[in-house]
Amino acid sequence: MTRARVPRPPVRRAGGARGWIAFALVLCGLLTGGRQAHAGGVTFLALADVSAERVQIANLVAAAKFGTPAPIDDPAREQVVLDTAARRAAELGVDPALAVRVFRDQIEASKLVQRALHARWTAHPDEAPAERPDLETEVRPRLDRITEQILRHLRDTEPLRASPTCLRALVVGYRVVESARRLDHLQELALGRALLSICV
Numbered sequence: 001m002t003r004a005r006v007p008r009p010p011v012r013r014a015g016g017a018r019g020w021i022a023f024a025l026v027l028c029g030l031l032t033g034g035r036q037a038h039a040g041g042v043t044f045l046a047l048a049d050v051s052a053e054r055v056q057i058a059n060l061v062a063a064a065k066f067g068t069p070a071p072i073d074d075p076a077r078e079q080v081v082l083d084t085a086a087r088r089a090a091e092l093g094v095d096p097a098l099a100v101r102v103f104r105d106q107i108e109a110s111k112l113v114q115r116a117l118h119a120r121w122t123a124h125p126d127e128a129p130a131e132r133p134d135l136e137t138e139v140r141p142r143l144d145r146i147t148e149q150i151l152r153h154l155r156d157t158e159p160l161r162a163s164p165t166c167l168r169a170l171v172v173g174y175r176v177v178e179s180a181r182r183l184d185h186l187q188e189l190a191l192g193r194a195l196l197s198i199c200v
């Protein structure tokens, strides 16, 4: 079914956000003298950015499922996401158990957004999206690409995750990204949920 118009979530701002994030990377280095947000020149900006993109895509997932029999919780699909993450993690030299923990968080963050949006759209049908993207052909392939990116960022941030400055650096990355991507409050909460296990 295709309705007239879709209020697209701010996923399309990603290009602009990337410019800001590159700028923030330089600025963080200058402000902290490389001590607080970095460990060996590594930051969490890229990981936080792609996690925020995943959270923003949850708006599209919610739109794809709203008014259809497709459930928000899809355990079979979740298992595919987790199995893929574990297998690719092993290939990339990332601890598969860590990858599974992180992707469980990412999945919970997505469902948090989906549940809140479905509740909002049910209560206020005039706010429901006008268009329904296709989950299988449009939305899940984007999530699959992000899986690979997240795993590579997990690999690249290994020294920072093991460092005592991990949480501080994670919050720096979180703040830069939520501002650069202009996340709404729901997405801010979800991004925090998505990143919960990074330093634990």
Ligand SMILES: C=C(O[C@@H]1C=C(C(=O)O)C=C[C@H]1O)C(=O)O
Binding pocket: 061, 072, 073, 074, 075, 077, 078, 081, 106, 107, 108, 110, 111, 140, 143
């Ligand atoms: C995103 C979806 O919704 C839920 C969240 C998932 C995820 O974040 O990867 C996977 C399955 C669903 O439980 C989806 O169905 O694809």
